């Protein structure tokens with residue numbers, strides 16, 4: 001299976017004067033788990049809301065080749081989502097809430113199946129107002145998976161889950177993926193998705209800084225070039241447009257990927273009028289550098 005299920009092209013979003021998403025482009029293959037990684041405030045939730053047609057946006061988003069917009073929700077019929085906090089009715093039990101949202105055929109069975117799959121039996125009959133954060137989160141995930149969607153969007157689904165519940169959720173996601181379900185899952189912690197994501201999209205300040213496979217991302221001993229130019233912002237834009245992987249924007253750090261040529265990179269920048277003041281090579285592993293970037297951004301938020 002390698003057909004493109006989700007396609008995001010030139011996605012822009014501003015709230016007032018604040019540009020929150022800046023030309024986001026990426027695709028998701030059917031049956032893959034895509035990790036959307038970024039620090040707090042990077043733009044992950046906004047991307048998810050745009051995909052779900054909850055927000056107006058500029059650009060083009062298609063699910064299964066059908067365009068989605070704030071006025072066009074048809075392709076979302078086979079999409080399940082948990083965004084931010086699950087919207088729960090405090091005076092209903094988990095089971096009652098699941099029943100309320102179960103649609104189509106075999107509604108009762110779907111509810112029983114999801115309770116079993118998420119191991120919610122021991123609290124499914126309590127009112128949700130008494131739930132802990134982890135129980136609420138589980139029910140939220142249950143609601144997203146309830147109607148056997150083809151595509152599932154989960155915003156920080158591990159939030160509030162203890163290590164055992166995190167593992168159970170990871171196992172469940174992998175199990176659902178085997179049936180062909182596509183997942184887009186956000187996290188600000190790379191290691192949470194490390195074991196399950198096939199592909200990774202790293203978001204920093206509303207831009208995609210890395211779009212690659214998890215294996216590629218984690219491959220150790222990658223090399224980087226640290227560049228100092230007379231205009232790092234413009235240099236970053238040019239490099240991103242030309243599909244270079246920028247690991248850190250504040251100290252312009254470019255990852256050495258397959259077919260990378262420093263000669264081509266320098267020629268490209270020089271041809272666009274960028275002056276290079278300094279260039280250094282650095283060894284390291286991308287995960288570490290990435291975590292450093294995200295940590296730094298996280299402490300700012």
Ligand SMILES: Nc1ncnc2c1ncn2[C@@H]1O[C@H](COP(=O)(O)OP(=O)(O)OP(=O)(O)O)[C@@H](O)[C@H]1O
Pocket residue numbers: 015018020038039040041042043044045046047188
């Ligand atoms: N409705 C809104 N009005 C104004 N600004 C908003 C709104 N929604 C989000 N933002 C801003 O957009 C930026 C991206 O927010 P978003 O929630 O998408 O980030 P995130 O990567 O999901 O972060 P987190 O991990 O904290 O949820 C932030 O600076 C946030 O303050």
